[in-house]
Amino acid sequence: MRRWLLFVLPVLAWSLCAAALLTAPSAVPADVPLPVEETPAPSSTPSGGLIALTFDDGPRRSTTTALLDGLAARGVQATFFLIGKQVAEYNQDLLQRMDAEGHQIGIHTYDHVMLSGLNAADFSAQVDKTRSLFQSILGHNGFLLRPPYGSTDPAVRSMAGCPIILWSIDPEDWDDQNADRVVEHVVSRAKDGDIILLHDIFPTSVEAALRIVDQLHARGFYFVTVEELFAARHITLEPGKVYRCAYP
Numbered sequence: 001m002r003r004w005l006l007f008v009l010p011v012l013a014w015s016l017c018a019a020a021l022l023t024a025p026s027a028v029p030a031d032v033p034l035p036v037e038e039t040p041a042p043s044s045t046p047s048g049g050l051i052a053l054t055f056d057d058g059p060r061r062s063t064t065t066a067l068l069d070g071l072a073a074r075g076v077q078a079t080f081f082l083i084g085k086q087v088a089e090y091n092q093d094l095l096q097r098m099d100a101e102g103h104q105i106g107i108h109t110y111d112h113v114m115l116s117g118l119n120a121a122d123f124s125a126q127v128d129k130t131r132s133l134f135q136s137i138l139g140h141n142g143f144l145l146r147p148p149y150g151s152t153d154p155a156v157r158s159m160a161g162c163p164i165i166l167w168s169i170d171p172e173d174w175d176d177q178n179a180d181r182v183v184e185h186v187v188s189r190a191k192d193g194d195i196i197l198l199h200d201i202f203p204t205s206v207e208a209a210l211r212i213v214d215q216l217h218a219r220g221f222y223f224v225t226v227e228e229l230f231a232a233r234h235i236t237l238e239p240g241k242v243y244r245c246a247y248p
Ligand SMILES: [Zn+2]
Pocket: 056, 057, 108, 112, 148, 149
């Protein structure tokens, strides 16, 4: 069972019980179980739903490490779309750490190039090479693809070999690298099923991401990986298809 389900289901069960008690107390059978003490207390506001944090362009030793530390302290898993060259040359241990800590791994090409317009050989040198690298380091397969700049065309979709994941909230954190603005942009728009795009190569984006987690946690959101988000909506991700969100 998914880890978030372990938390969501008790809360859901509690909510259903509470609703029944509030709306029709006389109709409640005597054997309806009361909430047990160890049931996690629901937040003061109703659950905000599920949301996926995604990070592009990493890993970068200093910033990605700080982000992983912050996410671990909060019990949050995210999805990282990584540049193959940066993993191969400097950061194989960071990839292993992400995988070990439950984060999802995706491909963001080997050299951060636009995939649209590439021939099959050049596409393979960007996507298949990165996939093989990650597989050799982690010992498993199943990596999503996020094309740089969100650029896709029919050829990219036919050659992808895996689901293509874009996003529904983009604060353009790379532009002014202003944590306050990024936090406000994301928190004011966040809704159930969103996929948030950030870049874990800027200290301001790491700061913003952790503040976003804290503020959306307080509003009852649960953070999940992209795979978990779509699984929760009973959507099977298919190779070559493009996904931007998983609204209920
Ligand atoms: Zn990128």
